[in-house]
Amino acid sequence: MNNLADKLRQSGHRLTPQRELILQAVDKLGHATPDEVLTEVREHSQAVNISTVYRTLEVLEQLGLVKHAHLSDRAPTYHSVAGHEHFHLVCRKCERVISVEDHEASAFAKLLREHHGFVADIGHLTVHGECAEHEE
Amino acid sequence: MNNLADKLRQSGHRLTPQRELILQAVDKLGHATPDEVLTEVREHSQAVNISTVYRTLEVLEQLGLVKHAHLSDRAPTYHSVAGHEHFHLVCRKCERVISVEDHEASAFAKLLREHHGFVADIGHLTVHGECAEHEE
DNA sequence: TTCCATGCAAACACTTTGCACCGTG
DNA sequence: CACGGTGCAAAGTGTTTGCATGGAA
Numbered sequence: 001m002n003n004l005a006d007k008l009r010q011s012g013h014r015l016t017p018q019r020e021l022i023l024q025a026v027d028k029l030g031h032a033t034p035d036e037v038l039t040e041v042r043e044h045s046q047a048v049n050i051s052t053v054y055r056t057l058e059v060l061e062q063l064g065l066v067k068h069a070h071l072s073d074r075a076p077t078y079h080s081v082a083g084h085e086h087f088h089l090v091c092r093k094c095e096r097v098i099s100v101e102d103h104e105a106s107a108f109a110k111l112l113r114e115h116h117g118f119v120a121d122i123g124h125l126t127v128h129g130e131c132a133e134h135e136e
Numbered sequence: 137m138n139n140l141a142d143k144l145r146q147s148g149h150r151l152t153p154q155r156e157l158i159l160q161a162v163d164k165l166g167h168a169t170p171d172e173v174l175t176e177v178r179e180h181s182q183a184v185n186i187s188t189v190y191r192t193l194e195v196l197e198q199l200g201l202v203k204h205a206h207l208s209d210r211a212p213t214y215h216s217v218a219g220h221e222h223f224h225l226v227c228r229k230c231e232r233v234i235s236v237e238d239h240e241a242s243a244f245a246k247l248l249r250e251h252h253g254f255v256a257d258i259g260h261l262t263v264h265g266e267c268a269e270h271e272e
Numbered sequence: 273t274t275c276c277a278t279g280c281a282a283a284c285a286c287t288t289t290g291c292a293c294c295g296t297g
Numbered sequence: 298c299a300c301g302g303t304g305c306a307a308a309g310t311g312t313t314t315g316c317a318t319g320g321a322a
Contacts, residue, residue, distance in 0.1 A: 014276060014321050035311080049279050054312065056277095070206050075311060089254045098252055108244035116234055117268030118225045124264045132253030150296050150301060170286085185304050190287065192302095211286065 007063045018048050022056045026066050026080050031088075031097060033075040069126045071097055087125035093134035143199045154184050158192045162202050162216050167224075167233060169211040205262045207233055223261035229270035 004023055005015045018041075025040040026032060032040065034053050041048045057078055060066045068076040071090050085102040102122045109120045140159055141151045154177075161176040162168060168176065170189045177184045193214055196202045204212040207226050221238040238258045245256045 009322090012276085016277065016321075018278075033311090047279090050311095051280080051313075052278055070209075073206075073212070076209065089248065089252060089256070091254075092257070098254065100248075100252065104247060104251065105244065107247075108241065111240060111243075112225065112236075112263065112265075115240065116225060116236065118227075118234065118263075118265055120225070120263045120265040121228070127248065127254070127256045128260045129248075129254055129256040145297090148301085152296075152302065154303075183304085186286095187288075187305080188303055 004065065007065065008059075011063060013059060017045070018052050019056050019059070021045055021048065022053060023060060023065060023080070026057075026060070026078050027082070031069075031071060031077040031079050033077050035075065037078065067123050069124055071126055081123065085123040087122050087127070089127050089129065089131070091131035091134055092128055093130055096131050098131065140201065143201065144195075147199060149195060153181070154188050155192050155195070157181055157184060158189060159196060159201060159216070162193075162196070162214050163218070167205075167207060167213040167215050169213055171211065173214065203259050205260055207262055217259065221259040223258050223263070225263050225265065225267070227267035227270055228264055229266055232267055234267065 004020065008015050008019070021041045021044065022037060024044075025037045029036060029040055034050065034057060037057070038048065038050055038053050041053070057066065057068070061068060061078075064081060066078045066080050068078045069088055071077050071088060072095075086099045087102060087105060089098040089100060090096070091098075105120075105122045105125065109122055112118045112120050140156065144151050144155070157177045157180065158173060161173045165172060165176055170186065170193060173193070174184065174186055174189050177189070193202065193204070197204060197214075200217060202214045202216050204214045205224055207213050207224060208231075222235045223238060223241060225234040225236060226232070227234075241256075241258045241261065245258055248254045248256050
């Protein structure tokens, strides 16, 4: 089955080569800014415009195929949602990014739901701090 | 005692009227973008430049007097660190911001430290999701 | 053949920087 | 009176938008 084509059509969108390429690039790169996605796409094919990248990432996120997180103070990064959700730890000292299974945040999410009626989007969560090699 | 003046001098900085005004504005506003800080400062005094706001917020953050968090996908917001640390819950539907005492994240922080050797900066943490009135 | 999608260029939002002048310490 | 701080203007980075053209269904 073609997940992308199906999801696009079900929501009244169209399947285009650009959209396939951009989703492939996100899959391959792991965590990438829109600009990095553009660079990756141009390795294989050429001729994709940066505004198409922005517009496509927005559509893919609506469809639940990718998510974005804010790993730095700069541009957001996109990653594919390949079944298992995860969140991120980012070291301020070395910029290292650690991906953590969502279940490690489930107790925290439960607490927020019970105390504040708040349903957390764990897949969007980024925790900044310092990794083992760099703590004070 | 004058906390600002002391901290500035101890770190080789100077006390200026702009720095006092900007810190007061952050205190008063709660959570504010650099631009909102500028607007607030200009209510009282005039003549502070946006680049001074950026430079000052950076200094104040180094001194531990303010912190920034990313409450939206847009500009960061600054809040004063008035003794007690807190983190934020942001509702995607209504933009509401809920401030939560840091101790509610202490079990989560402990888990991250034990499993990943990662020391989380809870005061910088922002959790996105949906508040009680807007969950699905 | 109908609309949605794309490319392009311009505009926009936010932030940083170089430099001359100002004012704290 | 030295040196860090400020204002101003310009440039840098990241993102969005209007519009004409292109192509999927």
